[in-house]
Amino acid sequence: MGAVMNNMSEAPAAPNRRKGRWQLILILLVVIGPMTLATFMYKFQFWVPQSRSYHGELIGNGQTRADIGVQADEDRWQLLVTAPTACAADCQQLVYLARQLQIGLGRDASRASHALASAQPVSGDYEAKLNAEYPQLQRYPLDLSTFNKGAAIPGAAQLWIVDPHGNLVLRYDARATGKDLLNDLRHLLKLSNIG
Known part of the structure; x- marks a missing residue:
């Protein structure tokens, strides 16, 4: 009975760990993704607007x-x-x-x-x-x-x-x-x- 209780208490830990990893990956994508995209846009000049707001x-x-x-x-x-x-x-x-x-x-x-x-x-x-x-x-x-x-x-x-x-x-x-x-x-x- 004690062994069954130990297995039951450990079972929810694995899905929580996977869920935590996915949350960490999503947070990193939200933070690092825009910076990476902006860097590539600057380096390779894609999606750069052609209009400008200055006259000189x-x-x-x-x-x-x-x-x-x-x-x-x-x-x-x-x-x-x-x-x-x-x-x-x-x-x-x-x-x-x-x-x-x-x-x-x-x-x-x-x-x-x-x-x-x-x-x-x-x-x-x-x-x-x-x-x-x-x-x-x-x-x-x-x-x-x-x-x-x-x-x-x-x-x-x-x-x-x-x-x-x-x-x-x-x-x-x-x-x-x-x-x-x-x-x-x-x-x-x-x-x-x-x-």
Whole structure:
């Protein structure tokens, strides 16, 4: 009778052990499965959406401000205009646009700054205009050889959105519209806890 009782008490343990193993396997699949799927999607580029919600060129290769020849120390989001040649009409338009974008941020304007990095000195007239109308514009020298290696379009004026760590996020050429840029910048600031 004692042997029968021992067998009866051990019998339910085997199904419970199998049930526990299946639960562990399911938990592991729920946790590890999505990470594995995401890794394969990234590596083999399948099921990746073709649409995007930004308007500029995404810089996703880890480039920083220094990689395009600008040495700056800024701990806010930055609208950086680079001028590898003389700051002509397209460069001046981007400088104006950068200032308007910062103003357009409204209550978030203090989270961003605007800057000009030029390889050549600006003309005397434009220098006077910058001093009078752009008092908050930060100015940096642009190392042309570094810029030509790191920039997508080396010879043209460009506007970059730079994060507070100095990483390049988005790039725009002189054809960019203020509305698209402002939408992109607002979206970045909304998602960001930094700057």
